Structure formats: structure tokens, C-alpha cells
Amino acid sequence: MQKIMVCIKRVVDYNVRIRVKPDGSGVMLDGVKMSVNPFDEIALEEALRIKERGSNAEVLAVSIGVADTQQQLRTALAMGADRAILVQVDAAVEPLTAAQTFLALARKENPDLIFLGKQAIDDDANQTGQMLAALWDRPQATFASKIEIADGKAVVTREVDAGLETIEIDLPAVVTVDLRLNEPRYVKLPDIMKAKKKPLDVTTLEALGISRGQLLTTIKTEPPPQRQKGVMVKDVAELVAVLKKKGLI
Amino acid sequence: MSKILILGEHDGMTLNPATLKCVTCAKEIADSQITVALFGADTAAVAVQAAAVLGVNKVLRIDRPENAHPLAAVFAPQIVALAVDYTHVFGPSTSFGKDLTPRVAALLGVPQVSDLMAVEGAYRFRRPIYAGNALVTIEADPRRTLIATVRVASFEAAPPGGSATIELRTTGASLPTHTRYLGAKSGSTDRPDLQTAARVVSGGRALGSAENFKLLFSFADKIGAAVGASRAAVDAGYAPNEMQVGQTGKIISPEIYIAIGISGAIQHLTGIKDARTIVAINKDGEAPIFEVADVGLVGDLFQIVPELERLVG
Known part of the structure; x- marks a missing residue:
């Protein structure tokens, strides 16, 4: 295991309550706290654990985002990534463009493994890892909850609707991670200081030879319909009466 | 006319109800012709079930030993070979569909729309973002094959009453061997399936x-x-x-x-x-x-x- 590339995305923090702009042009992002996509944090943690278990692989954190995405890459470096690359863009890219961009980085860096979160909590698309694996013509193991690496192969346990599924994949490969793979570490202050000295390169889509695809058009953004306020009942007997009246039990 | 290929989900014996939801979504596209593709080692029994779903015009059986388990890397090149005849390719937004459809989209060089929750036109759909805290209306380019997953909670199951033709199909796709199925562990239960229970x-x-x-x-x-x-x-x-x-x-x-x-x-x-x-x-x-x-x-x-x-x- 020489090198693990981890793709991370800057997203609105998990705890922020999302508000739609009144004109329907998107969601409000001004002054909102931004963080590393939580699934990508788990992906990075797994890469770091593989490194620390003795493989001594280099851990490379990469992202596509606006200039401020350097903050999230610094967080990745503080967690323990060795270096980082930001592909700087002025607006969000579609998953297919993201996959093409990560492919260009993979061709330069030749990682043994590429880790991503199974989805980003902003667009919830759940596409980039699978697309990257397809373009790279390599195996994919999505929704990973356990990863064991030996002899140029990985045995991955996947969280599927019916339970757990196990597959074996040849490396190099793309693995997208699910919630229960691990619990990411907290960043300590000295690590934040150390991270400032680690290399963070900035490049562009053009430099990588990627033309930004705009294949989907967002017509409008709207808030979801609200459920009507319900009723409170005082005891079980009343609850059962209400449910019987609705014909539900 | 929209020609829609639905990637049928099954366990070798039974058609997953998520596929019935995909059929309902596809039917909401005006003037649509619906084909269900079944990949497996032997899909004979499942094909009979799929053919009986109202609204399905054709069922394709792509039977070969390599298709015994749903591996995206194995299915995707076969779907790409079939996709030339279709305007849309739909999968369910289950772990099966989510794993598979982006791989197909990337091989075709086309985008995917995830989690369709409402149909507003053949290339115009609504979907949730930010965990459903906002809904977006998306329009795709009609000149390209549209790949999508269907948010199964948003559609009713298509009823029985259909009588589709069943066709055995082979594709010339060469399949990778870099991904191997080892096994599955499911908490099998006699209770109703969580995803479809009333x-x-x-x-x-x-x-x-x-x-x-x-x-x-x-x-x-x-x-x-x-x-x-x-x-x-x-x-x-x-x-x-x-x-x-x-x-x-x-x-x-x-x-x-x-x-x-x-x-x-x-x-x-x-x-x-x-x-x-x-x-x-x-x-x-x-x-x-x-x-x-x-x-x-x-x-x-x-x-x-x-x-x-x-x-x-």
C-alpha cells in the first residue's frame, strides 16, 4: 500500500438548518457554517487508520471547490493527511465532472485506493464514487462498513438494504464509506499548527484538461411541503381511539 | 416517445417491490414504452412476475452465470450495451440501484438524476436535496440518455394485470473479474419488509x-x-x-x-x-x-x- 487518495467535499455543516431562498434560486449559504462532508471524514479516518496500522501509505486529501475549500483541506491535514490538492472552481460541479476531475488526479497520483463518502449531505446524489470507479475502469465497493486489505486485494463488507454483503476487489479500487465504518478522530490544536506547514497545492479544471460539464439545469428550489399540525392525546386509550377512527389499526 | 429501461431488482426468486414503484414513475412520463431488464443466473421465475405488472411492455432476461449476484461492475457494461435502444434508464433508489446506476451513467458519459420524487416532463423532475429540506426541479438534456434512480417512497406500486412479452437477450459485453461476490448476511425475519410495509x-x-x-x-x-x-x-x-x-x-x-x-x-x-x-x-x-x-x-x-x-x- 503506497498511496491512498481521499476525496472530500466542503458542505453546509450537518447541524445547520437549511433555508430556501425566497426567490427559489437555491438555498441560503451566506454566513453559514461549512464543514467537511461527514461521510468524507469517515473516509479520511479509514485511510489514516490503514496508514497507522503499518502500511505507512501516503494519505492524499483532494477536493474540488471554491477557494475557501482550503479550510476543509487544512482540517484534513490536521487530522493526519500528508498533503492536499484543491481543484479550485467558482461554482459547484456535477458528479460526472467531479468524477472526471478525480480521475485526472488519480492518473497523476496512481493511488492504490481511493476513498470517498457514500454521499455528500448537500445534494445527496450518491454518484461520484461509482462514476469515478467506472471511468477509472476499476472495482467499486460502495457503502463500506468494514475494509480488510491483504495481498493487493480488499475484502469489503457493504451495508445493503437486506443486511450486510461481502465482496472481494482487486486493487487499485474505489471504496465509498458508510456511517458505521469508524468514528473519526478529533483534531487537536498542535495538529492544526502542524497542518499549516503541510503542502496544499491548488490547481484548476483547465490545468487538468477537464471541461466543466453542465448537463443538468436546476429550474427552481423550493421548501418541502409542511405536514399539518397534529393532535396530542392524553393516554393510550385515547391514542387507540384516534387510530381506530382513522382506520389505521 | 420515451423508451424506458427499468433495471429490475430481485433476489433470484422474487421481484423486489421497489421495481413496481419504478414502473409507476415511468408510466407518469407521457407516451412511454416500458421494458424491465432482469440480470441473473436464471431469471425465469422473476420474469413471469415482471411480465404480469400492469404497464410493462417487455421483459428482457439477461441470464448468465456471472450475473448470479448484483455486482455493479459486472452489470454495468451489459446495461450500457442495452441502453442504446432507450431514452431513459431507471433503477430504484435502493442499495442495489444506488450502487449500479452511476456506474452506467459514467460509462455512457451522461449525468444521473438521483431520487426522482415527481415527474414534471420526460426530462423534468423534482428531487430532494439537503435531506429533504429543499426540493429542486431539474431539467436534463433530451438529446442524451437520462439515467435516474426513483425514490421508491414517492410512488405507489404498479398493480398486476399486465401481459408483457419475455425475451432472452445476450450482450457482447466483456465482463471484468476484478470484483467477486463472497456472501451476504441478512437478518432474515418473518415480519413484513421495512421498505414496503403498510x-x-x-x-x-x-x-x-x-x-x-x-x-x-x-x-x-x-x-x-x-x-x-x-x-x-x-x-x-x-x-x-x-x-x-x-x-x-x-x-x-x-x-x-x-x-x-x-x-x-x-x-x-x-x-x-x-x-x-x-x-x-x-x-x-x-x-x-x-x-x-x-x-x-x-x-x-x-x-x-x-x-x-x-x-x-
Whole structure:
């Protein structure tokens, strides 16, 4: 295991309550706290654990985002990534463009493994890892909850609707991670200081030879319909009466 | 005319109900011709079921030993070979579909729209973002094949009554050997399937232990319900992962959802928004679950659940 590339995305923090702009042009992002996509944090943690278990692989954190995405890459470096690359863009890219961009980085860096979160909590698309694996013509193991690496192969346990599924994949490969793979570490202050000295390169889509695809058009953004306020009942007997009246039990 | 290829999900014996939801979504596109593709070692039995779904025009059986298990890397090149004849390729937004369709889209060099929840035109759809806290209307380029997953909670199952033709098909696709299926472990149960059950009883961290979840199982069995769990309960080890309901678990649309000891994090509410009726039982009257509940009861679940089980009898 020489090198693990981890793709991370800057997203609105998990705890922020999302508000739609009144004109329907998107969601409000001004002054909102931004963080590393939580699934990508788990992906990075797994890469770091593989490194620390003795493989001594280099851990490379990469992202596509606006200039401020350097903050999230610094967080990745503080967690323990060795270096980082930001592909700087002025607006969000579609998953297919993201996959093409990560492919260009993979061709330069030749990682043994590429880790991503199974989805980003902003667009919830759940596409980039699978697309990257397809373009790279390599195996994919999505929704990973356990990863064991030996002899140029990985045995991955996947969280599927019916339970757990196990597959074996040849490396190099793309693995997208699910919630229960691990619990990411907290960043300590000295690590934040150390991270400032680690290399963070900035490049562009053009430099990588990627033309930004705009294949989907967002017509409008709207808030979801609200459920009507319900009723409170005082005891079980009343609850059962209400449910019987609705014909539900 | 829209020619829609639906990637049928099955376990070798039974067609997954998620496929019926995809058919309903595809039928909402005007003037659509619907084909269901079944990949497997032997899809004869499943093909008969798919052919009987109202609205399906054709069923393709792509039988070969390599298709015995749903590996995206193996299925995707075969789907690409079939896709030339279609304007749309749909899969369900289940773990099967989510794993598979982006790989197909990338091989075709086309975008994917995930989690279609409403059809506004052949290339115009609504889908949720930010865990359902916003909805976007997306338009795709009609000159390209459109790949999409269908949010199964948003559509009813297509009824029986169809009589589609069944065709055996082979593709010239060469298949990779870099991905191998080793096995599966499922919490097999006699209870209804969580994803498609009309009634769901679900427990949260307030249950306190895996042992206490038996209280829910007992009540669920009395009313013929499936059992779900919040992420907090799954993370605490009280329930297995396949029971998780929410943004990253299952998104469900039962007639009645009974949330017991679940506080109602946004990520959980995402998974239950389409339930017809939500019942919340929680000792904290300020819990966010009560904001979405149709019927709420504040109190101790350990007293309420046994009493509820007695009274519904």
C-alpha cells in the first residue's frame, strides 16, 4: 500500500438548518457554517487508520471547490493527511465532472485506493464514487462498513438494504464509506499548527484538461411541503381511539 | 416517445417491490414504452412476475452465470450495451440501484438524476436535496440518455394485470473479474419488509438496550408491522443496520409510522416524511418528532407500549 487518495467535499455543516431562498434560486449559504462532508471524514479516518496500522501509505486529501475549500483541506491535514490538492472552481460541479476531475488526479497520483463518502449531505446524489470507479475502469465497493486489505486485494463488507454483503476487489479500487465504518478522530490544536506547514497545492479544471460539464439545469428550489399540525392525546386509550377512527389499526 | 429501461431488482426468486414503484414513475412520463431488464443466473421465475405488472411492455432476461449476484461492475457494461435502444434508464433508489446506476451513467458519459420524487416532463423532475429540506426541479438534456434512480417512497406500486412479452437477450459485453461476490448476511425475519410495509413500528435510543427492543417486536407482531430503528439506536447496537430509517438508512412511506422513544433528528424525519400518519410516543414533550407527528403521546414508553399492545387486540 503506497498511496491512498481521499476525496472530500466542503458542505453546509450537518447541524445547520437549511433555508430556501425566497426567490427559489437555491438555498441560503451566506454566513453559514461549512464543514467537511461527514461521510468524507469517515473516509479520511479509514485511510489514516490503514496508514497507522503499518502500511505507512501516503494519505492524499483532494477536493474540488471554491477557494475557501482550503479550510476543509487544512482540517484534513490536521487530522493526519500528508498533503492536499484543491481543484479550485467558482461554482459547484456535477458528479460526472467531479468524477472526471478525480480521475485526472488519480492518473497523476496512481493511488492504490481511493476513498470517498457514500454521499455528500448537500445534494445527496450518491454518484461520484461509482462514476469515478467506472471511468477509472476499476472495482467499486460502495457503502463500506468494514475494509480488510491483504495481498493487493480488499475484502469489503457493504451495508445493503437486506443486511450486510461481502465482496472481494482487486486493487487499485474505489471504496465509498458508510456511517458505521469508524468514528473519526478529533483534531487537536498542535495538529492544526502542524497542518499549516503541510503542502496544499491548488490547481484548476483547465490545468487538468477537464471541461466543466453542465448537463443538468436546476429550474427552481423550493421548501418541502409542511405536514399539518397534529393532535396530542392524553393516554393510550385515547391514542387507540384516534387510530381506530382513522382506520389505521 | 420515451423508451424506458427499468433495471429490475430481485433476489433470484422474487421481484423486489421497489421495481413496481419504478414502473409507476415511468408510466407518469407521457407516451412511454416500458421494458424491465432482469440480470441473473436464471431469471425465469422473476420474469413471469415482471411480465404480469400492469404497464410493462417487455421483459428482457439477461441470464448468465456471472450475473448470479448484483455486482455493479459486472452489470454495468451489459446495461450500457442495452441502453442504446432507450431514452431513459431507471433503477430504484435502493442499495442495489444506488450502487449500479452511476456506474452506467459514467460509462455512457451522461449525468444521473438521483431520487426522482415527481415527474414534471420526460426530462423534468423534482428531487430532494439537503435531506429533504429543499426540493429542486431539474431539467436534463433530451438529446442524451437520462439515467435516474426513483425514490421508491414517492410512488405507489404498479398493480398486476399486465401481459408483457419475455425475451432472452445476450450482450457482447466483456465482463471484468476484478470484483467477486463472497456472501451476504441478512437478518432474515418473518415480519413484513421495512421498505414496503403498510405499518411500521420504530424505536430510538430511549429503548436503552437490544433486549428492550423485544417490546417493539412483540407489539409489531400484534399489529402485523415491520420494525425500524433510528440511527442512534443502531449506532448504540440495539438494532441491526438494515433496520435504520432516515437519510442514510431506509426512506419509507407506510400508512402508519409509530415512532417510539425517537427524538426526531432531521436526518430521521427525512426517512419518514412520506408516511401517511405519524404517531410519536416520547417522554420529552419538546422532542422535535412532535412537530411532524399527526398524533402524539407524551409518556414513558415502557408503560405505554405494553398497554398499547393490550388495547389494540
